Amino acid sequence: MPAHFRQERTKIVVTADNEVNIQTLTNWKVSVPFLVMLSDSSNITMPITIEDTLNQCFTQETTEQIIHLSPVCANLLRRVTASDPPFKLISVTPSPVGESGEARCIIQGKGIVSLEAVNQLGEHFLLATTYLSVGEYGIHFSTENLANGVYGIILRAADGREQRSVIVIER
Structure with missing residues (x-):
């Protein structure tokens, strides 16, 4: 599922979109038990794809296309730095x-x-x-x-x- 995420206090909110646009947090990565593929660039807009292999890690609000990750699945945040574009x-x-x-x-x-x-x-x-x-x-x-x-x-x-x-x- 193409998605867009941001941190809000103690939870991560994922919204459907084709790009990640992290406006205030430019270097956070979510480690979760489903596949998160990031394609970093030197700016703060990164395309990502999230694929839920367990079908248990999120609930979706249909009105705003907001997805809430389960705290059990999104229990680890770590800082990462933006990488250079690939060869x-x-x-x-x-x-x-x-x-x-x-x-x-x-x-x-x-x-x-x-x-x-x-x-x-x-x-x-x-x-x-x-x-x-x-x-x-x-x-x-x-x-x-x-x-x-x-x-x-x-x-x-x-x-x-x-x-x-x-x-x-x-x-």
């Missing part, structure tokens, strides 16, 4: 790629980052290698050594590996 290859542009392109990515840890292309025969072509710290980047690359065709663009870093498909066209 991600956001996009490869333009599409299709001509003479050059740009891979937009989010890096979580410091280290060497490489960008390579792999063709349909499994041949790998190194496009860029650089040292990056935490942040969002655009890595520029040239396609002058690539023939026309479909390629997988692979971004590798210490904190992950992601791939996107691109088409390289005549220059």
Whole structure:
């Protein structure tokens, strides 16, 4: 169930919504016996999904779509800090790629980052290698050594590996 939660004195109130918007408490997490999945970002709005596997942990008010968690289920609150966005290859542009392109990515840890292309025969072509710290980047690359065709663009870093498909066209 997509939900929205906030702490009110001694209880947690969960309201149906697609996002968590914690306005005054930006770093609380509820540990309960059902699955709570948080997707943190650097701001205070986080999408979550709550799935009740026991069907005993909450009651729902139908008029305001408010869900009250059972005190037995929500008996532990602990402070957590917001984390950086996860490692991600956001996009490869333009599409299709001509003479050059740009891979937009989010890096979580410091280290060497490489960008390579792999063709349909499994041949790998190194496009860029650089040292990056935490942040969002655009890595520029040239396609002058690539023939026309479909390629997988692979971004590798210490904190992950992601791939996107691109088409390289005549220059």
